[in-house]
Amino acid sequence: MHFRGYFDTALNQRRNYPVFVSSSHDLCRLHPLHCMPDLVFALVANPYRNSRALRQIRLLVDMGLNVHVLATEDANDGIDLGPSVVVERVPVRAGQGSTRFLEISRRFLKAAKGIDAKHFHASDLYVLGAMAKAADRAPSGNATYSxxxxxxYPHVAATVGRPWVSRYWQWMERRFVLNAAFVFTVSESIATHMTKIYGIERPHVVMNVPESLSFEPSDFLRREIGLSDRPKTPIILHLGQMRRDRGCEILVQSMVHVDRAHLVFLGSGPLLPTLSDLASESGLADRVHFIEPVSPDRVLSVTCGAAIGVTLLQGTCLNHEFALPNKLFEYISAGVPVAASGLVELKRIISATGVGCSVMEYDPLSVGKTLQNMLTDPVSMKRWSAAALKATETFNWDVASQPFREAFRALSIPNEIPHDHIAGSSTFHADNDIGRHRSGQA
Incomplete structure (x- = not known):
């Protein structure tokens, strides 16, 4: 019976619903949304902590859609997505490589089974195959996926020196991307690459800009590292994950060449113990600090307490060359001057906006000199900060989200059953004129 998926969901939500589900009308009463969702949104992450996913889900809700989120984590950090969203945790056992990928695919496909949504959105490659298959098997028979x-993905750091792994990911992506209703990505370079490799219509570029530019400045960083009584001591900030090939080790070592300033890593990641040891070995334990990540809604308030924001992705793979990480736009939105790697997309943004400096040599001395020169040039610091605030006229969510909004608006998914109304009709079936396509085909 295709309602079983929603019966399981209700149990996961720990609600006291009827045990027997005999019709779609009963199902509307059973599910927390009181109806089948318009859209399934799947990702291997926590939607409350993944800022890109969080922005997209909120946008879909603003468009009047009921959204069922399938995610591997669901700790909500106090964020309320409202009555139009149900978040269902999909447990996935630990593993690596193809074993983990197959486990993810199997678990997400099972979780999506029987959900009569009109559209299935894969927020990463790991769930793409599952969402494509779920759309094909949806009870309504005319569902699409994105x-x-x-x-x-075929060229992330983990595939370097492993050509067969890279080819597998490329085969997997090609297999399902060809029939997607639409495809999104984060930068122009990735969009160009995918168009060339797969022969698809150019993906919609939705950059990783923050959702809101309205925030209250916070002295959180200074309080956390004990600098509340030293307001003129500069703070250099690294947001996000501490992983290899992100220049974290070089950044720590560079602080030997920077006077007075303190370095803060706001985030988590497997390199944290190594970086902590490195700071101690370099005599920097009192000037290098590690703070647990804050919720996406607090990032800008916290970030504006920094003097410089740093992103030092290293060009070890094509993915890094083409990357435009969240942290770049978070620094810009907070009005913080940026020191960024001289990689293709990062350099393009820095050059176009004048928000800071590109770091062209990745050694502690060069990075340290760049940071020191920035901090000792107050005229340029003011110019970079002003340029960052000016750049938010272009790099803001209202502008960046338009391709995402228009793509989903074209699906014409109506929200026919109000959230607070228990309808007497069966689940809705909207006509959908968006078909699956290959390049050049609507």
Whole structure:
């Protein structure tokens, strides 16, 4: 019976619903949304902590859609997505490589089974196959799916020196991207690459800009590292994950060449213990600090307390060359001057906006000199900060989200059953004129 997926969901939500589901009318009463969702949104992450997913889900809700989120984590950090969203945790056992991928695919396909949504959105490559199959098997028979290529997946750092792994990911992406109703990505370079490799219509570019530019400045960073009584001591900030090939080790070592300033890593990641040891070995334990990540809604308030924001992705893979990370736009939106790698997309943004400096040499001395020169040039610091605030006229969510909004608006998914109304009719079936396509075909 295709209602079983929603019976399971109700149990997961720990609600006291009827045990027997005999019709779609009963199902509307059973599900927390009181009806089948318009859209399934799947990702291997926590939607409350993944800022890109969080922005997209909120936009879909603003468009009047009921959204069922399938995610591997669901700790909500106090964020309320409202009555139009149900978040269902999909447990996935630990693993690596193809074993983990197959486990993810199997689990997400099972979770999506029987959900009579009109559209299935894969927020990463790991769930793309599952969402494509779920759309094909949806009870309504005319569901579509979409894909967000948040990375240049066949060429991420983990595939370097492993050509067969890279080819497998490229085969997997090609297999399902060809029939997606639409495809999104984070940068122009990735969009160009995917168009060339797969022969598809150019993916919609939705950059990783923050959702809101309205925030209250916070002294959180200074309080956390004990600098509340030293307002003139500059803080250099690195947002996000601490992983290899992100220049984190070089950044720590560079602080030997920077006077007075303190370095803060606001985030988490497997390199944290290594970086902590490195700071101690370099005599920098009192000037290098590690703070747990804050919720996406607090990032801008916290970030504006920094003097410089740093992103030092290293060009070890094509994905890094083409990357436009969240942190770049978070620094810009907070009015913080940026020191960024001289990679293709990062350099393009820095040059076009004048928000800071591109770092062309990745050694501690060069990085340290760049940071020191920035901090000792108050005229340029003011210019970079002003340029950052000016750049928000272009790099803001209202502008960046338009391709995402228009793509989903074209699906014409109506929200026919109000959230607070228990309808007497069966689940809705909207006509959908968006078909699956290959390049040049609507």
């Amino acid at each position: 894909y967000d290529a948040r990375e240049c």
